[in-house]
Amino acid sequence: MSIPHILFVPYPAQGHVMPMMELAQKIAEHGLRVTFVNSDFVHNQIMSTLSKKNDFGDGIHLVSISDGLEPGEDRKDLGKLTAAMHKFMPGKLQEVIEKINRAEDDGKISCVVADISIGCAFEIADKLKIKAVAFCPAAAAQMAVFFSLPKLLEDGIIENDGNVTKKQMIHLSPTMPPLNTETFVWACFSDLATRKAMFELFAIGSKYMKLAKWILCNSAYELESAAFTSFPEMLPIGPLSASNKLGDKQGSFWPEDSACLSWLDQQPACSVIYIAHGSFTIFDQIQFQELALGLELTNRPFLWVVRPDMTDETSDIYPKGFKERIGSRGKMVSWTPQVKVLRHPSIACFLSHCGWNSTVEGVSNGVPFLCWPYFADQFFNQTYICDVWKVGLRCDKNENGIISKDEVKSKVEQLLGDNNFKERAMNLKEKVVNAVSRDGCSNKNLSNFIEYLK
Incomplete structure (x- = not known):
């Protein structure tokens, strides 16, 4: 046969x-x-x-x-x-x-x-x-x-x-x-x-x-x-990734920087902001720098995925003196083994573009979200995260269409200052793992x- x-x-x-x-x-x-x-x-x-x-x-x-x-x-x-x-x-x-x-x-x-x-x-x-x-x-x-x-x-x-x-x-x-x-x-x-x-x-x-x-x-x-x-x-x-015991995913278009896992090992439990905007999101220079300055203002450790093609700028894309000021508190990489990152005990929250894969990977690991959708289905996924499951918050644009550094700092503090988000995220994780x-x-x-x- x-x-x-x-x-x-x-x-x-x-x-x-x-x-x-x-x-x-x-x-x-x-x-x-x-x-x-x-x-x-x-x-x-x-x-x-x-x-x-x-x-x-x-x-x-x-x-x-x-x-x-x-x-x-x-x-x-x-x-x-x-x-x-x-x-x-x-x-x-x-x-x-x-x-x-x-x-x-x-x-x-x-x-x-x-x-x-x-x-x-x-x-x-x-x-x-x-x-x-x-x-x-x-x-x-x-x-x-x-x-x-x-x-x-x-x-x-x-x-x-x-x-x-x-x-x-x-x-x-x-x-x-x-x-x-x-x-x-x-x-x-x-x-x-x-x-x-x-x-x-x-x-x-x-x-x-x-x-x-x-x-x-x-x-x-x-x-x-x-x-x-x-x-x-x-x-x-x-979610198929939830039943992947090792967290290894095939089919990545970019080489993954696994060294970030060693960096995460050195951070306190539930302390790190993980920032990843998927494979399509493009930032203009003003928005990119506001995000960088917002992360700096949080005074928290952060792991930030910055693709080589994430902005149209070819020169140094970070605010002047940013890297020196944050030192080892922040780590920027071009791509991560995301499932392994989200499973890491040091991750506190996920600032995400709300692509469906990222959404279910975050949910499967009980991680609360800050939502920053870019296009397509990401806006509806944000509705699930914030309004239906109640495991995250929206990042709101100002009158100039920019998510400001103060908005980033404020929403991080609001999300991580309310234990109900983490509690609901953990309850949802249990349901997904059971599924x-x-x-x-x-x-x-x-x-x-x-x-x-x-």
Whole structure:
């Protein structure tokens, strides 16, 4: 009897690749064959960060295809990247599947697991008579937007091109938290071409979702009971990182600075502010320096992830004399092993962009949040953190659109001066850990899915 062979297809962005790779590893651990398809650019990024070529373990084979852009083009221009993918990806993906199936008599692709935004993968799987499964790396609430697109159009909340007719708060279901129409994933892009390309991505994904046999979500019922109850087609199987005992995550686009863990070892328990804004956030120089000065004003130790491309400045980006004044109290690194950092006993709070991976990683470790969303689903995740779970506070902008140094200092003091935030965070952690434990809902769903694949 042949071993099932599963093909994984993520959207080519850090926050999509990593959770899907976690799912792929869990499936490979059960003896199934896995082929993971990245874009050439993402594949090269990941391979350059590995210490050895077989870091992905047995059973996972990495392949890559073109994303349609030239080597030097900007992959952070999501409109351009998405438009190129629409054009080039379907043909390339079909070629990969057909090549594998020609070469393998008893190892043909038996199932395609694709990101919810890669609608062409479901279409190709259907065309080649292969089972298809959808994976949502974001909150179930974002998946609910997929399911709600026809009604949003029918009710005139959005137009055919995704344009939001007016700013308003809406409920996708009576029990779900309100959603600001201006924070739809595609609507937050000011560039019209990008907005249109991102909406098309959603619309195509929504259209082909009915071809998926399973719709899996990297979330837990305990985190989003209203969304999962309102849209029972979705099955929670996460947070996948919460069941990762070692805290090792594969698929990082940047080399991780593990030396920061030794620095954390030297800090008192629950003392360190951890600051990380994900892989996309860009700061102008004024905002970057206000954040730096705010961290200085807290008089607390801090670990700050500062990517090389985080600002447009090429000269020294820090305020004059900042590094000398903070000395060893602050540590700036280009990237961290984030799950290990958030599990460290010295971490007091997480100043975060509220990407879903960062959100569930913080929640899974009982860490309170300071929220600083940048774009897309991050604003709704902030709603969960501050209004639903009540484990964090918003950082508010002033009249000039800047989060000031005094605001940073004030919110750190407010968050860490109220033990209720930590208490609620620890209670939520317990629920999430139970969800991925042996008898938990997420773990049972994942086990059932693996049995289905077998």
